[in-house]
Amino acid sequence: MTTYIPIADRDEELHDHPHSFITKWVFSQDHKVIAIQYGCTSIFVGLIALVLSGLMRLQLGYPDSFAFIDPADYYQFVTMHGMIMVVYLLTALFLGGFGNYLIPLQLGARDMVFPFLNMLSYWFFFISVLILLASFLVSGGPTGAGWTLYPPQAILRGTPGHDMGITLMLASLAVFIVAFTMGGLNYVTTVLQARTHGMTLMRMPLSIWGIFVATILGLFAFPALFVSAVMMVFDKIVGTSFFMPAILSLGEAVDHKGGSPILFQHLFWFFGHPEVYIVALPAFGLVSDVISTHARKNIFGYRMMVWAIVAIGALSFIVWAHHMYVSGMNPYFGFFFAFTTLVIAVPTAIKVYNWVLTLWQGNIRLTVPMLFAMGFIFTFVHGGLTGIFLGNVTIDLPLSDTYFVIAHFHMVMGVSPVLVLFASLYHWFPKMSGKMFNQTMAKVHFWGTFLGTYAIYLPMHYLGFLGVPRRYYSYGTTDFIPDSAQTLNANITNAAIFVGIIQMLFIINMVWSVFKGKKADPNPWEATTLEWQTPENPPGHGNWGSKLPVVYRWAYEYSVPGVKADFVPQTIPPEEVEMEEGAGPYIYRGEEEHA
Amino acid sequence: MSNQAVDKVGHWQTVCDDWGDDKQAFKVHWGKFMMWIFLVSDTFIFSCFLVGYMKVRMTVTDPWPFPSEVFALTLFGNSIPLILIAIMTFILITSSGTMALAVRFSHFRDKKRIAQFMFITAAFGASFVGMQAFEWSKLIAEGVRPWVNPFGAPQFGSVFFMITGFHGLHVSIGVIYLITVAMKILKGHYDKTDYEIVEIAGLYWHFVDLVWVFIFAFFYLW
Ligand code: HEM
Ligand SMILES: [Cu+2]
Numbered sequence: 001m002t003t004y005i006p007i008a009d010r011d012e013e014l015h016d017h018p019h020s021f022i023t024k025w026v027f028s029q030d031h032k033v034i035a036i037q038y039g040c041t042s043i044f045v046g047l048i049a050l051v052l053s054g055l056m057r058l059q060l061g062y063p064d065s066f067a068f069i070d071p072a073d074y075y076q077f078v079t080m081h082g083m084i085m086v087v088y089l090l091t092a093l094f095l096g097g098f099g100n101y102l103i104p105l106q107l108g109a110r111d112m113v114f115p116f117l118n119m120l121s122y123w124f125f126f127i128s129v130l131i132l133l134a135s136f137l138v139s140g141g142p143t144g145a146g147w148t149l150y151p152p153q154a155i156l157r158g159t160p161g162h163d164m165g166i167t168l169m170l171a172s173l174a175v176f177i178v179a180f181t182m183g184g185l186n187y188v189t190t191v192l193q194a195r196t197h198g199m200t201l202m203r204m205p206l207s208i209w210g211i212f213v214a215t216i217l218g219l220f221a222f223p224a225l226f227v228s229a230v231m232m233v234f235d236k237i238v239g240t241s242f243f244m245p246a247i248l249s250l251g252e253a254v255d256h257k258g259g260s261p262i263l264f265q266h267l268f269w270f271f272g273h274p275e276v277y278i279v280a281l282p283a284f285g286l287v288s289d290v291i292s293t294h295a296r297k298n299i300f301g302y303r304m305m306v307w308a309i310v311a312i313g314a315l316s317f318i319v320w321a322h323h324m325y326v327s328g329m330n331p332y333f334g335f336f337f338a339f340t341t342l343v344i345a346v347p348t349a350i351k352v353y354n355w356v357l358t359l360w361q362g363n364i365r366l367t368v369p370m371l372f373a374m375g376f377i378f379t380f381v382h383g384g385l386t387g388i389f390l391g392n393v394t395i396d397l398p399l400s401d402t403y404f405v406i407a408h409f410h411m412v413m414g415v416s417p418v419l420v421l422f423a424s425l426y427h428w429f430p431k432m433s434g435k436m437f438n439q440t441m442a443k444v445h446f447w448g449t450f451l452g453t454y455a456i457y458l459p460m461h462y463l464g465f466l467g468v469p470r471r472y473y474s475y476g477t478t479d480f481i482p483d484s485a486q487t488l489n490a491n492i493t494n495a496a497i498f499v500g501i502i503q504m505l506f507i508i509n510m511v512w513s514v515f516k517g518k519k520a521d522p523n524p525w526e527a528t529t530l531e532w533q534t535p536e537n538p539p540g541h542g543n544w545g546s547k548l549p550v551v552y553r554w555a556y557e558y559s560v561p562g563v564k565a566d567f568v569p570q571t572i573p574p575e576e577v578e579m580e581e582g583a584g585p586y587i588y589r590g591e592e593e594h595a
Numbered sequence: 596m597s598n599q600a601v602d603k604v605g606h607w608q609t610v611c612d613d614w615g616d617d618k619q620a621f622k623v624h625w626g627k628f629m630m631w632i633f634l635v636s637d638t639f640i641f642s643c644f645l646v647g648y649m650k651v652r653m654t655v656t657d658p659w660p661f662p663s664e665v666f667a668l669t670l671f672g673n674s675i676p677l678i679l680i681a682i683m684t685f686i687l688i689t690s691s692g693t694m695a696l697a698v699r700f701s702h703f704r705d706k707k708r709i710a711q712f713m714f715i716t717a718a719f720g721a722s723f724v725g726m727q728a729f730e731w732s733k734l735i736a737e738g739v740r741p742w743v744n745p746f747g748a749p750q751f752g753s754v755f756f757m758i759t760g761f762h763g764l765h766v767s768i769g770v771i772y773l774i775t776v777a778m779k780i781l782k783g784h785y786d787k788t789d790y791e792i793v794e795i796a797g798l799y800w801h802f803v804d805l806v807w808v809f810i811f812a813f814f815y816l817w
Contacts, residue, residue: 004623008618193621194625200616200617203617231647240757242754259654
């Protein structure tokens with residue numbers, strides 16, 4: 001038997017050099033093209049979700065002024081907005097987009113290990129998006145069950161879209177999971193098996209660590225969603241009773257009995273909570289690299305950062321029932337899940353401290369990506385703190401299903417990851433397109449988004465304390481909601497419309513710069529990681545020309561004393577590092593000592 | 596690392612060194628590694644199905660039927676419990692053996708033998724699916740449907756058809772997979788590279804067998 005040759009040691013060139021437009025840009029197997037396809041598709045659906053949120057806000061801020069939004073529409077908007085944002089925008093863009101783009105480039109691989117499967121992954125994702133959008137066109141419209149899709153109401157008559165809508169939603173999710181699995185297998189295998197010479201696991205940029213662990217979470221968490229989608233489709237179409245108890249609906253007994261709605265909640269949140277980290281971990285990773293690069297300092301506590309990512313990933317599988325405190329579960333369960341939830345705060349806090357300590361005394365360059373990254377630290381700390389409230393059973397019970405929850409999760413998993421997405425999109429745009437974006441426009445975009453989202457979500461905490469419930473079309477008159485709450489709501493809506501519109505700056509900037517932007521420097525941020533050292537800009541097919549890069553050190557060699565430049569790329573051999581007059585030879589202290 | 600050093604720090608250190616090394620974490624073909632992760636992910640799917648089954652079995656309001664009666668077959672005038680399922684299980688486990696032989700011959704690069712044993716394995720798999728179809732039609736003829744069940748809780752039919760169906764789908768895909776790989780081997784598609792693909796297909800097949808053992812235990816013996 002011959003021994004197996006590592007991918008990095010094989011001298012083969014890529015076999016399939018694409019020639020026609022179709023193989024190059026449509027059915028491409030190149031990870032960079034697939035990444036851009038994922039990116040454009042997810043941003044496109046994300047914009048739809050943004051419009052839906054604007055419509056909801058119009059109704060909430062100015063109740064009954066918009067005749068075209070009736071209560072059923074509102075529920076459909078809530079549902080589609082939530083689901084699209086979480087799954088089809090954030091998951092797809094972080095993993096399908098940045099995962100695809102960065103894994104081979106930052107690890108020094110020519111492509112994913114199985115490019116054909118990678119291409120299929122995108123096209124399955126594309127189909128899932130088509131199915132999702134098709135639900136807007138069928139009779140009855142998309143499902144209005146809320147993004148959690150809880151049965152029994154998800155499939156009972158009386159819930160909007162209980163007919164075709166919910167079926168299409170479940171089908172779309174199932175196809176999405178197949179797509180994710182095909183991509184995810186590639187990401188994990190490429191990270192573990194296709195790194196280049198010298199790229200040890202503990203030299204990988206944190207972006208890769210975040211994406212890698214998040215992908216593993218996805219591969220283990222999405223099965224629960226898949227199974228619940230299959231079982232619910234059966235309940236809906238075939239008439240089984242997995243989740244459906246005997247129940248009266250609109251005065252009639254349904255044809256179901258003996259099912260367990262709580263089972264669905266467990267399955268859903270066994271997926272749903274890790275899903276939060278599927279979105280957050282890549283964000284943690286990407287933002288670490290952005291912060292370190294633009295602060296011209298090595299990331300503080302690299303080893304701790306890696307272990308924190310791994311620990312958070314592992315813990316995220318044993319906290320799911322903190323979403324179910326109000327489901328009537330055993331108080332001892334509540335105790336257990338509250339405890340594990342609060343334990344997660346420890347590695348999370350370590351990460352936050354390390355970001356701040358990376359900035360501390362750094363030579364901070366207030367570039368556009370850096371602005372967004374620093375904005376992220378604010379919103380994430382903010383959302384994380386309210387999470388500690390909600391993790392405790394006794395505090396969660398009165399706050400559950402109020403605007404406090406809305407404010408919490410928008411801060412922590414809505415705004416925060418989105419800010420990282422913008423940071424990363426601006427950071428890597430020069431590499432992806434070879435062009436520079438317009439700085440002024442981008443800075444306006446940042447301040448509008450950052451301040452605007454605070455204007456939206458800060459008041460919502462207060463509304464939550466008043467007890468204003470979430471998922472309500474309008475409130476009528478109640479004892480506990482004062483009239484002034486309506487004024488607040490109107491102002492939140494104004495801010496939301498403003499934030500929505502200002503996102504157009506981003507789109508315009510990107511599209512304009514791709515065609516008309518200034519040519520970008522191959523390494524405009526003076527970063528150390530491999531993707532900035534490619535022979536061509538943007539990198540060509542196969543990424544590295546004839547020879548794979550060799551890695552000599554970790555990804556955070558910034559502002560090393562004695563070195564002339566304030567950064568040392570991972571690919572420069574130690575003897576070629578230029579030193580200042582009088583400084584001794586360059587010594588690499590190693591990633592171990594920085595820990 | 597010298598041998599002495601290994602003794603000093605213990606074997607865990609060498610394991611960590613291997614994982615933390617550059618290029619690759621495991622000294623295996625990437626395809627095999629990818630199959631492993633896929634199977635772990637698939638394990639989560641089957642586990643969720645089985646956990647769902649257990650939970651539903653606890654919440655149902657009607658009595659759960661006795662598997663040994665429902666799955667009995669009348670042969671020569673005697674009702675023998677679980678006989679068909681015993682045969683099916685036996686066949687599937689045998690097919691794991693023939694698959695192992697195919698893998699063995701792949702180490703000798705013996706194209707004909709590999710293909711031969713893969714075809715035999717596929718044939719066993721196909722007969723398993725055939726018998727499952729027989730069992731399904733028997734239950735259907737007796738009036739069991741995913742939504743009704745003359746023997747007790749309707750959920751019995753729901754879970755039965757869903758889980759065995761999902762497993763049967765895996766077997767059927769496996770049969771197609773094995774046949775495709777065997778044909779490609781005969782055509783000389785892997786002559787220039789390695790026969791790793793046989794082991795990869797083998798992993799999948801053993802997994803599908805293993806899952807069956809769990810389904811068998813939870814469904815027919817509980
Ligand atoms: C300008 C940006 C956004 C605005 C104005 C906005 C607004 C809203 C509104 C009004 C609701 C419904 C509240 C209710 O009636 O219960 C909602 C729900 C939700 N949003 Fe956002 N949102 C925005 C961005 C995001 C982002 C980026 C995410 C990504 C995680 C997100 C995830 C969700 C989820 C999961 C729900 C819950 C849906 C449900 O209750 O089923 N939103 N949002
Ligand atoms: Cu959670």
